[in-house]
Amino acid sequence: MFRNNYDGDTVTFSPTGRLFQVEYALEAIKQGSVTVGLRSRKHAVLVALKRNADELSSYQRKIIRCDQHMGLALAGLAPDARVLSNYLRQQCNYARLVYNRPLAVERAGALLADKAQRNTQSYGGRPYGVGLLVVGYDNAGPHLVEFQPSGNTLELYGAAIGARSQGAKTHLERQMDEYLEVQTADELIKAGVEALRQSLKDETLTVDNLSIAVVGEDLPFTQYDGDKVQPYL
Amino acid sequence: MNHDPFSWGRPSDETYGAYNTQIAQAPSFPKMNTQQPIVTGTSVISMKYDNGVIIAADNLGSYGLLLRFTDVERLIPVGQNTVVGISGDISDMQHLEQLLDELETENQYDNSSADGAEALKPSYVFEYLATVMYNRRSKMNPLWNALIVAGLEDGKPFLRYVNLLGVTYSSPTLATGFGAHLALPLLRRVVDTEADVGKTTLETAEKTMLESMKVLYYRDARSSRKFSLAIIDNDQGLVIKKGLKVEGMAWEFAKNIRGYGTQKV
Amino acid sequence: MNTIASEYSSEKQSTPIEHSFNPYSDNGGTILGIAGEDFAVLAGDTRHTTDYSINSRYEPKVFDCGDGIVMSANGFAADGEALLKRFKNSMKWYHFDNNDKKLSMNAAARNIQHLLYGKRFFPYYVHTIIAGLDEDGKGSVFSFDPVGSYEREQCRAGGAAASLIMPFLDNQVNFKNQYVPGTDGKEKRPVKFLTVDEVIKLVRDAFTSATERHIHVGDGLEILIVTKDGVRKEYYPLKRD
Numbered sequence: 001m002f003r004n005n006y007d008g009d010t011v012t013f014s015p016t017g018r019l020f021q022v023e024y025a026l027e028a029i030k031q032g033s034v035t036v037g038l039r040s041r042k043h044a045v046l047v048a049l050k051r052n053a054d055e056l057s058s059y060q061r062k063i064i065r066c067d068q069h070m071g072l073a074l075a076g077l078a079p080d081a082r083v084l085s086n087y088l089r090q091q092c093n094y095a096r097l098v099y100n101r102p103l104a105v106e107r108a109g110a111l112l113a114d115k116a117q118r119n120t121q122s123y124g125g126r127p128y129g130v131g132l133l134v135v136g137y138d139n140a141g142p143h144l145v146e147f148q149p150s151g152n153t154l155e156l157y158g159a160a161i162g163a164r165s166q167g168a169k170t171h172l173e174r175q176m177d178e179y180l181e182v183q184t185a186d187e188l189i190k191a192g193v194e195a196l197r198q199s200l201k202d203e204t205l206t207v208d209n210l211s212i213a214v215v216g217e218d219l220p221f222t223q224y225d226g227d228k229v230q231p232y233l
Numbered sequence: 234m235n236h237d238p239f240s241w242g243r244p245s246d247e248t249y250g251a252y253n254t255q256i257a258q259a260p261s262f263p264k265m266n267t268q269q270p271i272v273t274g275t276s277v278i279s280m281k282y283d284n285g286v287i288i289a290a291d292n293l294g295s296y297g298l299l300l301r302f303t304d305v306e307r308l309i310p311v312g313q314n315t316v317v318g319i320s321g322d323i324s325d326m327q328h329l330e331q332l333l334d335e336l337e338t339e340n341q342y343d344n345s346s347a348d349g350a351e352a353l354k355p356s357y358v359f360e361y362l363a364t365v366m367y368n369r370r371s372k373m374n375p376l377w378n379a380l381i382v383a384g385l386e387d388g389k390p391f392l393r394y395v396n397l398l399g400v401t402y403s404s405p406t407l408a409t410g411f412g413a414h415l416a417l418p419l420l421r422r423v424v425d426t427e428a429d430v431g432k433t434t435l436e437t438a439e440k441t442m443l444e445s446m447k448v449l450y451y452r453d454a455r456s457s458r459k460f461s462l463a464i465i466d467n468d469q470g471l472v473i474k475k476g477l478k479v480e481g482m483a484w485e486f487a488k489n490i491r492g493y494g495t496q497k498v
Numbered sequence: 499m500n501t502i503a504s505e506y507s508s509e510k511q512s513t514p515i516e517h518s519f520n521p522y523s524d525n526g527g528t529i530l531g532i533a534g535e536d537f538a539v540l541a542g543d544t545r546h547t548t549d550y551s552i553n554s555r556y557e558p559k560v561f562d563c564g565d566g567i568v569m570s571a572n573g574f575a576a577d578g579e580a581l582l583k584r585f586k587n588s589m590k591w592y593h594f595d596n597n598d599k600k601l602s603m604n605a606a607a608r609n610i611q612h613l614l615y616g617k618r619f620f621p622y623y624v625h626t627i628i629a630g631l632d633e634d635g636k637g638s639v640f641s642f643d644p645v646g647s648y649e650r651e652q653c654r655a656g657g658a659a660a661s662l663i664m665p666f667l668d669n670q671v672n673f674k675n676q677y678v679p680g681t682d683g684k685e686k687r688p689v690k691f692l693t694v695d696e697v698i699k700l701v702r703d704a705f706t707s708a709t710e711r712h713i714h715v716g717d718g719l720e721i722l723i724v725t726k727d728g729v730r731k732e733y734y735p736l737k738r739d
Contacts, residue, residue, distance in 0.1 A: 097364070098361055099357045099361055100357055100360035101354075101360075104351050107343045138350075140346050140349070140351060
């Protein structure tokens with residue numbers, strides 16, 4: 001039987017120049033529930049579908065606030081996301097304390113990328129098994145950044161990660177010209193929820209499984225869960 | 234057995250001989266830090282006006298009573314909207330200059346809009362310097378300086394002070410050292426409260442600053458005639474005037490002073 | 499001549515004589531906190547000094563930390579600012595770690611004790627006061643010494659003019675040395691809660707008087723008032739001489 005000899009660690013290339021462990025990590029993201037991020041010229045929004053292990057359990061946490069002006073949503077291994085969000089919280093904190101400055105989203109992306117990349121180059125470690133959508137509002141305005149375990153970060157107008165995210169992604173691509181010019185946070189959230197719906201299969205959105213977050217000018221990172229998402233269903 | 238508390242916890246000299254300080258590179262003296270400034274720069278003075286801020290400092294580096302260096306620049310521009318004026322120890326000032334240089338470089342690395350939206354603002358520069366100053370004093374190894382950060386932030390004048398203790402404060406007029414006693418009353422005569430800032434033009438402000446530099450040159454023995462003055466203005470941007478000289482002094486009276494000096498009474 | 503045999507006296511002096519750097523200074527100013535029945539105030543003058551110089555006529559030192567807690571650390575201004583910064587930071591992480599739970603006054607006070615005592619051997623040279631509402635909605639004031647000893651009180655003055663204001667407060671807030679007229683000094687005047695307006699009047703009187711008698715107090719008075727509706731700020735000018 002065929003056995004891959006080049007996927008045991010992250011420091012050995014395959015003869016075709018691939019790092020299999022990193023590619024597997026990318027697969028882990030697809031195991032997570034779908035998460036959508038998008039931004040207009042005024043706001044940035046995260047919309048996520050929460051899953052529960054069984055009927056008796058609570059729903060997972062998909063959105064994590066990192067600072068007044070920044071937060072992220074995850075798809076993949078939640079514990080890895082906690083490590084990364086804690087790191088980002090510390091970095092945001094440091095920027096505030098030492099420079100009296102909100103950490104730029106671009107810089108946050110670079111910090112996460114550097115941290116993830118280190119894992120792919122040291123023996124005995126593994127890449128992070130989680131994808132993140134980081135949104136924030138800094139001096140340059142609203143931003144959305146996608147983070148991947150490979151150490152890639154991309155700035156985007158819209159993104160979707162997680163299970164069946166292609167549906168949402170395609171929807172965002174088609175709708176981009178509209179939501180980019182949207183004026184209010186509310187409208188952008190609605191556009192986000194609509195995109196999220198394109199990635200649903202058996203589920204229906206409820207107050208229990210929908211998580212929303214928004215950030216913008218004069219609007220600190222705010223998260224909506226439970227009854228507060230009712231208006232967007 | 235020696236029961237004197239002096240020998241508690243020590244290897245006994247009878248058995249091991251005198252303690253060898255060379256072990257573990259232990260120095261025979263404790264580590265010493267700056268306890269006094271060596272080459273110093275005197276006052277920095279500054280004030281807000283309706284469209285920006287002005288800051289000035291002379292170009293002298295004194296070695297005690299000796300006027301040692303006569304071409305020291307103590308106004309340091311950081312980016313396009315900030316100037317840091319530094320008084321006190323000159324070597325510590327040069328260390329701060331290096332830190333500020335690194336700060337600017339790092340910002341250029343980190344941000345694609347480092348010259349635009351993510352440009353360093355005066356309050357960022359100030360917070361960084363205040364953190365450095367307080368941390369150094371907390372290590373009992375201070376940077377022997379008093380600094381004034383002047384600049385424009387979101388169109389509004391910014392002025393704040395920090396010194397070797399990490400003590401910080403803001404006011405529409407600020408001065409370090411001797412200037413706080415000699416120049417500040419003159420500056421406050423023009424801009425006393427935040428409300429006066431809006432009523433003061435660049436012309437008035439600059440005139441007041443030149444007058445104050447003159448008074449400082451008259452009375453501060455460790456000051457020089459040559460000085461620099463920086464203006465950070467909403468319309469003109471950052472302007473640093475170097476090599477200015479105190480003008481229009483009145484020394485006429487000097488020849489009439491009798492009783493000491495070389496003249497015969 | 500030593501009576502107890504000791505070798506301390508014969509220890510070789512190997513260190514140079516120190517002219518050590520003094521890491522502290524006194525930046526003047528005074529603060530005052532009073533708790534009412536359903537409110538609390540914390541006031542401070544806005545003058546900032548070193549020695550005989552006025553550095554600034556408006557440098558606020560009473561701050562809203564969020565969660566209806568106001569705080570001021572008066573004395574050495576750099577330490578005061580550092581402590582405040584650390585407390586705000588601690589609060590931020592408390593919110594991260596406890597799902598944005600409100601920090602109670604009791605918890606805040608204990609936390610500040612730890613921040614202060616953590617520097618027991620290189621203290622924050624400040625007199626700290628916090629004010630807010632307790633878990634029953636009652637006004638509360640906590641005061642701390644530089645190394646973290648703390649106590650909940652009805653009122654407390656701190657800083658340069660504390661010794662001028664505190665006896666006035668004892669008399670006017672806790673009615674010390676006040677007796678019911680006609681009882682020949684036998685019956686104490688019963689204590690009662692003061693209203694917000696009465697408290698603000700007291701605070702203003704305390705500061706105008708302290709301004710008259712203390713050179714490090716003056717320029718402006720900033721009062722932060724905590725009620726169930728949030729934190730409100732009031733400013734009154736003081737003499738600038």
